[in-house]
Amino acid sequence: xxxxxxxxxxxxxxxxxxxxxxxxxxxxxxxxxxxxxxxxxxxxxxxxxxxxxxxxxxxxxxxxxxxxxxxxxxxxxxxxxxxxxxxxxxxxxxxxxxxxxxxxxxxxxxxxxxxxxxxxxxxxxxxxxxxxxxxxxxxxxxxxxxxxxxxxxxxxxxxxxxxxxxxxxxxxxxxxxxxxxxxxxxxxxxxxxxxxxxxxxxxxxxxxxxxxxxxxxxxxxxxxxxxxxxxxxxxxxxxxxxxxxxxxxxxxxxxxxxxxxxxxxxxxxxxxxxxxxxxxxxxxxxxxxxxxxxxxxxxxxxxxxxxxxxxxxxxxxxxxxxxxxxxxxxxxxxxxxxxxxxxxxxxxxxxxxxxxxxxxxxxxxxxxxxxxxxxxxxxxxxxxxxxxxxxxxxxxxxxxxxxxxxxxxxxxxxxxxxxxxxxxxxxxxxxxxxxxxxxxxxxxxxxxxxxxxxxxxxxxxxxxxxxxxxxxxxxxxxxxxxxxx
Amino acid sequence: xxxxxxxxxxxxxxxxxxxxxxxxxxxxxxxxxxxxxxxxxxxxxxxxxxxxxxxxxxxxxxxxxxxxxxxxxxxxxxxxxxxxxxxxxxxxxxxxxxxxxxxxxxxxxxxxxxxxxxxxxxxxxxxxxxxxxxxxxxxxxxxxxxxxxxxxxxxxxxxxxxxxxxxxxxxxxxxxxxxxxxxxxxxxxxxxxxxxxxxxxxxxxxxxxxxxxxxxxxxxxxxxxxxxxxxxxxxxxxxxxxxxxxxxxxxxxxxxxxxxxxxxxxxxxxxxxxxxxxxxxxxxxxxxxxxxxxxxxxxxxxxxxxxxxxxxxxxxxxxxxxxxxxxxxxxxxxxxxxxxxxxxxxxxxxxxxxxxxxxxxxxxxxxxxxxxxxxxxxxxxxxxxxxxxxxxxxxxxxxxxxxxxxxxxxxxxxxxxxxxxxxxxxxxxxxxxxxxxxxxxxxxxxxxxxxxxxxxxxxxxxxxxxxxxxxxxxxxxxx
Ligand SMILES: [Zn+2]
Numbered sequence: 001x002x003x004x005x006x007x008x009x010x011x012x013x014x015x016x017x018x019x020x021x022x023x024x025x026x027x028x029x030x031x032x033x034x035x036x037x038x039x040x041x042x043x044x045x046x047x048x049x050x051x052x053x054x055x056x057x058x059x060x061x062x063x064x065x066x067x068x069x070x071x072x073x074x075x076x077x078x079x080x081x082x083x084x085x086x087x088x089x090x091x092x093x094x095x096x097x098x099x100x101x102x103x104x105x106x107x108x109x110x111x112x113x114x115x116x117x118x119x120x121x122x123x124x125x126x127x128x129x130x131x132x133x134x135x136x137x138x139x140x141x142x143x144x145x146x147x148x149x150x151x152x153x154x155x156x157x158x159x160x161x162x163x164x165x166x167x168x169x170x171x172x173x174x175x176x177x178x179x180x181x182x183x184x185x186x187x188x189x190x191x192x193x194x195x196x197x198x199x200x201x202x203x204x205x206x207x208x209x210x211x212x213x214x215x216x217x218x219x220x221x222x223x224x225x226x227x228x229x230x231x232x233x234x235x236x237x238x239x240x241x242x243x244x245x246x247x248x249x250x251x252x253x254x255x256x257x258x259x260x261x262x263x264x265x266x267x268x269x270x271x272x273x274x275x276x277x278x279x280x281x282x283x284x285x286x287x288x289x290x291x292x293x294x295x296x297x298x299x300x301x302x303x304x305x306x307x308x309x310x311x312x313x314x315x316x317x318x319x320x321x322x323x324x325x326x327x328x329x330x331x332x333x334x335x336x337x338x339x340x341x342x343x344x345x346x347x348x349x350x351x352x353x354x355x356x357x358x359x360x361x362x363x364x365x366x367x368x369x370x371x372x373x374x375x376x377x378x379x380x381x382x383x384x385x386x387x388x389x390x391x392x393x394x395x396x397x398x399x400x401x402x403x404x405x406x407x408x409x410x411x412x413x414x415x416x417x418x419x420x421x422x423x424x425x426x427x428x429x430x431x432x433x434x435x436x437x438x439x440x441x442x443x444x445x446x447x448x449x450x451x452x453x454x455x456x457x458x459x460x461x462x463x464x465x466x467x468x469x470x471x472x473x474x475x476x477x478x479x480x481x482x483x484x485x
Numbered sequence: 486x487x488x489x490x491x492x493x494x495x496x497x498x499x500x501x502x503x504x505x506x507x508x509x510x511x512x513x514x515x516x517x518x519x520x521x522x523x524x525x526x527x528x529x530x531x532x533x534x535x536x537x538x539x540x541x542x543x544x545x546x547x548x549x550x551x552x553x554x555x556x557x558x559x560x561x562x563x564x565x566x567x568x569x570x571x572x573x574x575x576x577x578x579x580x581x582x583x584x585x586x587x588x589x590x591x592x593x594x595x596x597x598x599x600x601x602x603x604x605x606x607x608x609x610x611x612x613x614x615x616x617x618x619x620x621x622x623x624x625x626x627x628x629x630x631x632x633x634x635x636x637x638x639x640x641x642x643x644x645x646x647x648x649x650x651x652x653x654x655x656x657x658x659x660x661x662x663x664x665x666x667x668x669x670x671x672x673x674x675x676x677x678x679x680x681x682x683x684x685x686x687x688x689x690x691x692x693x694x695x696x697x698x699x700x701x702x703x704x705x706x707x708x709x710x711x712x713x714x715x716x717x718x719x720x721x722x723x724x725x726x727x728x729x730x731x732x733x734x735x736x737x738x739x740x741x742x743x744x745x746x747x748x749x750x751x752x753x754x755x756x757x758x759x760x761x762x763x764x765x766x767x768x769x770x771x772x773x774x775x776x777x778x779x780x781x782x783x784x785x786x787x788x789x790x791x792x793x794x795x796x797x798x799x800x801x802x803x804x805x806x807x808x809x810x811x812x813x814x815x816x817x818x819x820x821x822x823x824x825x826x827x828x829x830x831x832x833x834x835x836x837x838x839x840x841x842x843x844x845x846x847x848x849x850x851x852x853x854x855x856x857x858x859x860x861x862x863x864x865x866x867x868x869x870x871x872x873x874x875x876x877x878x879x880x881x882x883x884x885x886x887x888x889x890x891x892x893x894x895x896x897x898x899x900x901x902x903x904x905x906x907x908x909x910x911x912x913x914x915x916x917x918x919x920x921x922x923x924x925x926x927x928x929x930x931x932x933x934x935x936x937x938x939x940x941x942x943x944x945x946x947x948x949x950x951x952x953x954x955x956x957x958x959x960x961x962x963x964x
Binding site: 080081087089094097099100101103198199200201202203205206207233234235236237313314316317320321323325326327336337338341361364365366369373 | 620758761762
């Protein structure tokens with residue numbers, strides 16, 4: 001039952017074969033049994049989940065379910081605000097923070113009947129690619145507990161992969177949904193910037209932050225996106241465009257689609273097994289009737305460097321509010337305000353967060369702004385133009401999600417080698433283009449590999465359609481990890 | 486030395502809700518009762534621009550003949566202070582709402598045009614509440630009710646040449662804002678705040694001297710006093726051969742001096758960058774045109790009209806139109822009684838004796854309404870009461886809110902116009918004052934005035950002075 005995708009669960013509820021409460025209890029039992037080893041959750045909202053499941057039961061009994069997500073047990077990354085449930089962002093500085101409101105995405109999933117199982121672990125303030133930078137505990141990869149699940153949304157990704165949630169929500173600022181999805185062998189979707197409201201997402205890099213689903217399969221990802229997408233009067237950066245019927249787009253296949261494979265996404269030092277799997281996947285797509293051509297995205301190699309100017313700049317500003325005055329941690333005993341804030345921030349933030357705050361503060365300083373931030377914005381425009389040029393010829397970009405499979409805990413001690421992990425992920429965040437990672441095979445050691453599709457702005461239907469066609473033509477989604485209890 | 490002054494004025498906009506959230510903006514509500522996650526800077530909250538505040542900004546920009554930019558952008562201004570919940574303020578920096586306007590002011594009868602460099606929108610901060618100073622207090626509490634209230638900052642060019650001009654600019658500026666209905670103009674409550682940049686330079690030079698910023702001037706009087714002090718301080722320092730430092734100084738109204746707050750070395754690096762949570766604001770031309778079409782008559786236009794329509798002297802027109810409430814009061818009273826100069830005299834000499842000219846609310850709420858004042862003046866015009874009695878009646882009306890007629894009737898103040906009765910009184914007075922009559926005969930005309938005084942006294946001031954004068958003249962000519 002904890003292997004079943006959400007759309008099949010809904011069918012089972014409708015047929016009366018099981019109930020949301022039975023499924024929720026099964027998930028809670030599995031969390032209780034396995035999460036000590038996995039570390040996927042920071043908070044398990046057991047009582048709340050059972051109450052929501054009971055309400056869902058009643059709706060099915062009355063023949064008035066809210067839709068395909070009614071009774072779906074989900075894990076939410078702890079960067080998303082949940083009314084009355086502590087929201088830590090994986091940081092000591094927000095350890096006691098209980099938001100008085102729900103993120104719009106969570107409010108909308110709740111309105112669709114979803115059941116929150118708990119809040120997923122993450123790298124502190126979503127800064128990291130391994131979930132090792134959580135202030136509370138690391139999350140382990142269910143395929144190999146010695147390895148990382150990716151990050152920063154490693155908690156919910158691992159939960160969905162290990163059967164500790166039927167689906168989940170992550171956030172993607174520089175690959176933080178898609179990279180852990182690839183490492184954990186599940187589907188991870190980053191929608192177009194502005195497609196899903198960011199209200200209630202604790203900001204890291206405001207112009208780069210996206211909310212998106214983790215799912216067992218592409219159909220579930222489409223259902224979760226459909227429930228969250230659409231304008232929100234509380235987020236001025238949301239797009240007004242109507243929300244298409246994502247589920248209806250899935251079955252159309254890839255025949256006639258033009259796919260572009262960018263040269264710059266196959267780099268020196270990349271894991272040959274990853275390259276092999278991705279090239280095989282491209283062959284499968286060609287076999288399904290898509291046309292494939294090489295494209296060039298020459299600014300790709302600058303995108304990562306540029307990302308490490310813009311994201312820290314915005315982070316240094318967004319994280320200024322954690323000063324011990326209003327909420328979260330306050331270090332006692334300071335003699336004045338400045339000392340209170342300094343000591344609170346020194347104790348409350350981890351090393352990676354401090355590194356990025358300093359980096360961001362520096363690039364925004366008088367005299368350096370133009371050289372760094374101003375220039376980074378110009379490069380960002382160039383990256384966007386690269387994609388526009390490519391999309392003049394092709395409908396979708398197909399590329400590897402990561403240069404390598406999941407690495408071992410403690411393996412990447414040098415921040416730069418950690419950052420390099422996101423080299424293929426970052427361009428979609430910089431441009432706001434929708435992108436998805438779907439499983440496309442396993443390494444010899446049995447670790448999952450992710451295939452990435454990048455689409456045109458707001459063209460999630462085509463993105464989902466290609467991902468779905470590939471998924472249906474391959475066996476990868478049927479393989480599940482077995483987590484030793 | 487030439488004095489060079491530029492003013493930065495912050496005006497709280499009279500919108501019902503805040504700049505970036507839906508919270509109310511009512512002044513004086515219980516602490517933190519008008520707050521939400523957005524204006525408390527809670528994690529995950531996002532700003533949304535208040536369209537009404539933008540409209541108010543455009544309205545003001547048009548009144549100052551500024552160019553309203555086709556697009557403007559919000560930016561984050563960073564500094565740490567506990568009354569500012571995000572530790573950055575959403576303001577505008579490189580792309581303000583409007584630029585390049587002007588305001589005409591009049592000082593000593595001469596008119597001058599003061600350039601307005603830019604006008605932009607931003608959010609206000611909260612308030613710290615503590616005993617004593619922040620340094621000595623045991624604890625400080627934060628009230629976020631004011632946090633996020635829309636502010637409009639307008640920066641003048643350094644065109645002002647004296648503290649008097651600065652005060653005149655501020656008065657004229659405030660009048661425009663009040664006429665537009667975008668700000669209540671109350672400096673004491675902080676709805677209008679003014680900072681000044683002051684420098685001196687050799688007469689005729691075009692180079693600017695060392696600039697000092699003055700803060701904390703919370704009334705018109707204080708703006709002028711603070712600037713006078715600062716100009717004197719700088720002049721004395723320069724005369725003594727000292728070098729001035731670029732710094733920010735606070736005006737201490739109680740002690741009457743400015744003191745250094747921070748020098749340039751400690752100046753903030755605000756690390757401005759475009760606010761990523763808000764998209765650039767495109768200003769629709771049709772919207773601007775509609776706002777322009779809806780602009781009310783502004784103080785200067787109204788002054789011109791007062792000169793033309795009512796034939797008032799320039800001084801009267803200027804004073805009356807500085808306050809919208811006062812100008813409205815005048816026009817309402819004149820509507821009842823067309824003797825404009827008489828109405829104007831009474832407003833300036835009597836009404837402004839009891840009400841401050843810049844307190845719009847008090848003028849609008851005055852117990853003596855324009856109709857009441859006109860009613861009182863009509864009683865003078867038709868001879869029912871004398872001007873002297875009218876002043877006493879006025880004082881009573883201010884307190885009670887009654888009509889003049891009611892007070893006059895109750896207190897029997899009606900003027901004595903009965904000729905035989907008055908003639909009898911005059912005869913008595915003449916009989917009692919042979920000395921005065923003697924003087925009059927010798928050609929001392931002043932003696933007649935003394936007799937009029939006696940007659941008025943005998944009638945408790947109620948005698949109609951015109952009739953008294955005529956009758957007395959007749960009687961004296963027969964003597
Ligand atoms: Zn608010």
